[in-house]
Amino acid sequence: MAKPPGSTSIAVREAGREPFYRRLFARSGFGFAALDADGRIVDANAVFLKSFGVSSLSQLPSFEACVSTKDRPVLAVALRARLSEQAPWEIRFQRPDGVEFWVLASFIEPPALPDERGTPALIVQAIDIDERKRNTLELAERESRWNHALESAGQGVWDHDFAHGDLFYSRQWRTIRGLQPDDPIEASLDAWIQTVHPDDRSHVLAQIARQESGEAPFSVFSYRERHRDGHWVWIESRGAVVEYGPDGKPSRIAGTDTDITERKEAEERLAQMSRRLELALDVSQIGVFDVNLRTSDVRWDDRMVEMYGLTEEPDSTTWERALHPEDRRKAAAKVSDGIFRSRDFANEFRIIRGDGEIRHIRGRAAPYVDTTGIPHLVGANWDVTDDVQLQEELKHARDLAEARNDELEAARARIEYTALHDHLTGLPNRRYLDATIEEAAQTAQQAGSRLAVLHIDLDRFKEINDTLGHLAGDQMLVHAARILGELKGPSDFVARIGGDEFVFLSTGAGGRNLSALAEAIVTAMRKPVTFNGHICRFGASVGIASQSGAAIDAKQLLVNADLALYRAKNRGRSRHEFFTSDFQAQIIVNKQTADDILSGIEQRRFLPWYQPQFCARSLDMVGVETLARCDHPTRGILTPDTFLKIAEDLDCVAMIDRIVLERSLADFAGWQKSGLGIGKISANISSKRLHDPELAHSLRTLGIAPGSLSFELLESIFLDDCDRTVLENLAEMRKLGIDIEIDDFGTGHASIVSLMKLSPRRLKIDRQLVKPVSRSPGQRKLVGTIVEIGRSLNIEVVAEGVETPAHVAIMRDLGCDILQGYALARPMPAAAIPGFIERQEWRAHGGTARDLQNDIRRAISR
Incomplete structure (x- = not known):
């Protein structure tokens, strides 16, 4: 009969002597267990019990049950092996809760000692290697997974170990290039680079140099390399520095190469497809x-x-x-x-x-x-407008063909009416007008009567359309058409020619007061109209043109009325204007001037002239004011009053300003180089240019030296128009070292607060205030007050319009800092400046002025 578990250990203890193996168990840091002949655990040390998470031997099953089912076959082999053949076995134990862990197990058959009873059949030594074993397995799994992933992704691995002279290239790396596993690889860079496409070599060499120098710890680049069979393959190379040498430079670089030929070809096909699609969209x-x-x-x-x-x-x-x-x-x-x-x-x-x-x-x-x-x-x-219209016309034609003859005639009339009338107002349209005015012109020519055209445009119509919607706009058009219909006489004709424009054609107009008719139209259009509870107010501008007898030209009449309308709108709207021969002549002059301006900009005929500025105390020349001029090929030098207004209409003042400024900066640089002693230049800047968001960028491109340039702002500009863009441009000017001057000061409505807010470098007293100072004590007092204001705010004061020696003396005596005017110098071209400075002619006026100054003081004191 088998002995119960633990009976041997009890017998030994009863003999009063502890067995040798138990003393071994107690002193070892490894887990030990004693098995009987039937494989039951009869004893175990604390390390062994702790590894299974139990505290007593009774909580353990048989030894076989302690081993994972996965490793029980291994256990059977280990137990059958002879002692001399045994070696530690890596097997998995299984805790009572099912958790497995790896151990290094040794099986020992203890010798029977003569003085000990109950020697176990087998001793098991178990060393816990779970963490090490799992790390090893995980590392092997990762390596296997990584290798499979690289192979399946078609990526070839390369490893350049410069420190040991070891160059490694994987099987897939060779496959990409058509090489066999045992084919030799040319390791020389000079030899290998010859296999790279000529267009890519410099790029590849630059990338390799950056990587090997350590400049780029990680790099990705693509290039073409010749395949073994001769064709080119696209390769995407990814490399990273993995080790550095003692000198801090890379000693080992590893990476992957991927064949991206198919991707590149797909990208090219996609690009071609995109180009074809773009062409198809353009055509269609x-x-x-x-x-x-x-x-x-x-x-x-x-x-x-x-x-x-x-x-x-x-x-x-x-x-x-x-x-x-x-x-x-x-x-x-x-x-x-x-x-x-x-x-x-x-x-x-x-x-x-x-x-x-x-x-x-x-x-x-x-x-x-x-x-x-x-x-x-x-x-x-x-x-599909053409298709819809075509379908509608075909359907209409089919319906007409099926209708009775009288219905066909009615349908034809409706088609003709639609073709000749505005669908919204019911008025004749432009096509109808063109036919009617030609017929009316022929009739008037034969009868020797007058034909008049009133071109009418609604004012503020767009605002109504934008704020209340197109339905409101449509109602206003219908209302305007109704008014014109009520004012139309028996022989008159009214048409809507598009948008908010109408034409009133008055035949036999000799007996009708055209001015009264136009005023009646303007007055009636001013009356408010209610739409959906909103009060809508708009007006009308009217241009009138008339001709009589054989001189009538229908097309020219329409053009003349349109020009008169343009004039009416420019003069304030809600009014009428007649086309006259003077107006026609002015139009011709304006057209020629506009052409001259545009060609002048293109041929750079605009240039700066300069009016010198002088120190009021020493009469030294301290700067010049830049004035725009146009060098006309036949009319000579033109001043701004001959072209500025039309240039504003053409919206090209900013371009002229830039041309003049660039040339003046070039002139100034030449004067500086010649040592003429001109400290600065000043130039006018328009309100529109101050509102240009690109002004600051434009100025930065000119390379303006700080303190060399001042911009003159009209007083009304800096008070009325200081929106965000203007303030930003003024701030940028200050950053660039450009001074700000207030021009024509005293004629506007500047306040001290405004001056303090803007903080200009200097202000220019307007010539209208300077002119009367020699004969008006009150005017001198006013100018003196302005000078005192400038001094208190640390602003230099410039007097312009100094036209007489008396002006020179008085303005100097009043404390002005800088003088400018005909008394000292007139505007002149850049070429005249050096000679003018050399002659110093203005100083004669300065001497005269000092003498006159004393006379004036004596006169004032009387």
Whole structure:
């Protein structure tokens, strides 16, 4: 009968002597267990019990049950082995809760000692190697997984160990280049670089140099390399420094090479496809759009912008605002439904272009989600106005063909009416007007009577249209048409020629007062109109032209009336103007002047002239004021009063200012180099240029030396127009070292607070205040007050318009810092400046002025 577990240990203890193996168990740091012949655990030390998470021997099962089922076959082999053949075995133990752990197990058959009873059949020594074993297995798994991943990804591994002269290239690295595993590899850079495409060699060598020098610890670059069979393969190389030598330079660099030939070819195919698609879109005139449904940001291509007649960048409301009011709800609902159902859809609607033209649009769109998870709506629009009109005409023609003869005649009349009338107001349209005015001109020529044209344009119509919508605008047009119809006589003709423009044609106008008619139109248009509870006010400007007898030219009449209308609008609107021969002559002159200005800008005929400025005390020349001039090829040097107004209409004053400024800076640099002693130059700057957001950037490109340039601002500019852009430009000027001067001071409405806020370097007293100082004590007192204001604010004072020696003396006596005027020097070209300074002619006026100064003082004191 088998002995119960632990009986031997009890017998030994009863004998009064502890067995040897127990003493061994107690002194060892390893786990030990004693097994009987049946494989049961009869004894174990504390280390062994702790490894299983138990505190007593009774909590352990049989030894076989302590071993993981995965390793029990290994256990059977280990137990059968002879003692001389045994070696430690790596096996997994299993705790009572099922958790496995690795141990290094040794199985020992203890010798039977003569003086000990109950010797165990087998002793098991277990060393815990779980953490080490698991790390080893995990490392092996990772290495295997990494190798498989690199191979499956088609990446070839390379490793350059410069410290040991070891260069490693993986099987896949060789496969990419068509090499066999045992093919030799040329390690020389000079030899290998010959296999790289000639266009890529310099790029590759630069990348390798950056990597080997340590400049780039990690690099990625692509290049072409010749395959063994002769074709080129695209390779993407990724490398990283993994070790550094004692000198701090890379000693080992490793990385991967990937064959990206297919990707490159796909990119080229995609680029070709994109080019073909772009060409197809150009030819078909299809516009493409993309809407970010999360942020409502929109992107329209150029064809979309052109199709909708936009003059500014589209935003999230552009499309709905462009929709025809009658189609808006249906078209918007179609889009909302397509987005909600997340499927593509078609849409048809009308738009009102930026120029007021109505067009028919057809489109398709589809929602999608991009790679970042953001929902979009992408689609295309194309203009089908011609197709719609053609379909409508074909349908109409088919209906007419099927109708009875009298219905056919009525339909023809309706078509003719539609073709000749405005659909909104019912008035004749431009086509009808062209036919009518030609007929009226022929009649008037034959009868020797007068024919008059009144061109009418509604004022403030756009504001009503923009604020209250197109429906309000349409109602205003209908109202205007009604007024003109009420004022129309039996022989008169009224047409709407587009937008908010009308033409009133008065035949036989000899007996009708055209001025009274125009005034009646202007007065009637001023009366307020109610729309949906809103009071709408607008007006009308009228241009009038008339001719009589054989001189009548219908087309010229329309042109002349349009020019008169332009004049009426420029003179304040809500008024009428007649076209006259003087007006025509002025138009011709203005047109020639405009042509001269544009050609002058192109041929750089604009140039600076300079009026010297002098120290009031020493009469030394301290600077010059730059004045714009035009060197006309036939009319000579022109002053700004001959071209400035038209240049403003052409919006090219800023260009002229820049040309003059650049040339004056070049002249100033030459004077500085010649040592003429001119301390600074000053130049006028327009209000419009001060509002230019690009002004600061333009000035930075000129390389202006600090303190060499002053900009003169009109008093009204710095008080009235100091918006954010102006303030930013003024601040940037100060950063560039450009001084600010106030021009024509005393003629506007400047305040001390305004001067303190702007803090100019100097102010110029207007010539209108300087001129009377020699004969008016009150005027001298006023100018003296201005000088005192400048001194108290640490602002230099410049007196312009110093035209007589008396002016020189008085303004010096009043404390002005700088003098400028004809008494000392007139404006002159740059070439005259050196000779003028050399002659010092102005000093004679200075001497005369000092004598006169004493006379004036004596006269004042009497």
